[in-house]
Amino acid sequence: MTPIANGVEVSEIDLLDDESCRELGRIVAHECVVVVRQSVPEQRLYDIQMLWGQPCMPIVNRYVLEKRLTGRHWRSAFMAMGQVASGLDKTGALPGMARVSFIKDKRGKATGLFPNGELDWHADQQAYHDSQRVIGLMSLWGSEKSRTSFLCTAPAYDALNHEDRSMVDEAVCVWRWDGGGMSPDIEKWHLEISRYNMVPHENMETKLVDSTVTGRKGMRFPSHCFSHFKGMTAEESQKFKAHLWNKIDRPEHIYHHDWHDGETVFMDQNITLHARPTNVTHGNRRTMTRMISYLDRLFPGEGPADHVLYDGARLSHDEFARLVDAQRLQEFAQSMAPA
Template identity: 25%
Template sequence: MEHLHAQTAAGHQGPPPPGPTPLFRPLSGALGAETDAIDLSRPLDAATIEAVRTAFREHHLLVIRNQSLDKERMYRFAELFGPIESHMIRLADGSKWDAVHTITNLDAAGNPVAKPFISSNYFWHTDKSFLAEPSLLTMLHAVELPPNGGDTQFADMTKAYDALPDATKRRIDGLKSVQSLEFMRRYTGSAPPTEDDIAAAPPIAHPLVRTHPETGRKSLYIGMYSSHIEGMPEEDGRALLEELLAHATQDRFLYTHTWQLGDLVFWDNRCLLHRAVANFEMGKHRRVLMRIVVKGTVPS
């Protein structure tokens, strides 16, 4: 067994020196990685950009700690992943979100309210799955936080798909689920969409099992926009969608992010679900996150 041991005699080499320390380290939970070694207030060099892209492809969710970003710097960083998405969501005054906008629990006067204007954030979803080209990446930056709580949860749809029985995989492969903004508004008890909203984003069918364009791995593509299964009786389709969602959001597939001030968190909508958690005194404490979304491609 001598060949298993490092030798120190002349002509023999000891163990190789350790490689460079990875930029990102895995988070506790089913997915994600974090770093505190990047300053996004400055332009990134090519090697760092490539390391971020690689980590994003491998971990699906990244946390960059201790950032202080304005809208311009956040926009420029998000652009590294693709074109920036415009938004349909209307605010209480009827105006639409800017590309970089805020997600808050504040009213028009800046006071915290117990019931948020957008309640759908608290349901499992992948962003903009009701569009022909749904979102690739969503980015949030913590600007103001409650003293505790206000978490965000993420569920890994690739691991969830892998864990399905083979019989279920055979049953669902090739099926398409209809994604509908109008259905989501009813499902979550939100304000109904306007006629213009419906005209701009009519219901569309996407694969129930989506193949990631970069990794080639399969994942479930479900959530609050999933209305029914194309070609299946509505009641049966709804039952299947709810069964898959219950399976996919088990603790073993989840990561719960406990926010720290300055966190920049971004994730892959092609293979993750997410939801906000109302586990803080919403009517008492302010919670303000900056948000931007990168446009994706047609699911396949």
């Protein structure tokens, strides 16, 4: 295990040995950013993360599979969800896994997530209070000359002075959809995917402080889709957010990974941000696999949350799904109304 900027690189590990892979999962849980340069097939990446915990998908996608969300008002979202899953047809149904790719199918439709443009700092399902989730991002082909950047907030949190630490420890983030500021150039159909991953409903809440399953503390920093900190005005919130970002966004906290095909970077999603400064454009062959899982098979009790924090309340998934559905139905009715 070799230190890199705010993370580690693991080498000479037998990725076909389950016990070695379980130990890798424990390292990922604590270190937050872990580079592995040894190549494995997509199926093995899936199997490795299944040793760690249950597969994870956006809660709205889960509600769709569970038939909590149905009706023609969801048609465009269903089509977008199906579109980004099409790139995995040859590998079979692998819950939690998707391609990240610009490559088009015969109808000219993208076969993966985030098909174009740059991606600013973000994490998976930032507005959803949940147990620690990790992503395995593996380069399949066409990845050379592209970069992904990773930023674990734990060192910045540890370095806070007493006054800042006290405020951070008490802060609650309130979220709202911002129209797609994380990826301003993304193809418009993809905004359905981004919205329901980032903020399925306005006024979702998370504590600013979060932690890994090993107890390492950091910040679930609201890089995008941020409304305000609870109890602060919008102006006060933006000022405090900028103050914190000045302490987080420093070279010593960021690892830049310049890709070669066959590599994997495992990254935490609770206290770690990532970005794609590479502008993926038409004709780019860069294709990645992205697998998301929990860690509850290594750390029992750390599986999916049974609730959503919303507007000061702790809602069951049934209650929250009804809210999301009602909002979608209202938007659909407005879109169908005569001008």
